[in-house]
Amino acid sequence: MSTMISFSPVSTSTFQFQCTLDNNSYNVIVTWNLYGQRYYINIYDSNNGLILCVALIGSPDNYDISMTAGYFTTKLVFRQSSGNFEVI
Numbered sequence: 001m002s003t004m005i006s007f008s009p010v011s012t013s014t015f016q017f018q019c020t021l022d023n024n025s026y027n028v029i030v031t032w033n034l035y036g037q038r039y040y041i042n043i044y045d046s047n048n049g050l051i052l053c054v055a056l057i058g059s060p061d062n063y064d065i066s067m068t069a070g071y072f073t074t075k076l077v078f079r080q081s082s083g084n085f086e087v088i
Helices: none
Strands: 003-006 015-021 024-033 038-044 050-055 076-079 084-087
Antiparallel strands (some): 038 050
16 A cells, blocks of 8 residues: 655745654655755654655656665655655
8 A cells, every 4th residue: 555645845944744664654854955956855763863865766657766775665756747755
């Protein structure tokens, strides 16, 4: 079962949501990097410890590019066509 989160950033604040990865709750904060001119995914644990920081990568409709590969078995995918994050 997938969870969908609609990505709707605003220029005045960071975009954030909570999700469950490998049966633990994490805070995901999406920030804009001015120098790199792209969004980055920052995943924090419940103690606000940074677990992962990775560039936002869009997945095509027919293939999942997991931004949490190597860190979690649960996939966090950004579906570029719909503008949604998917927790799979």
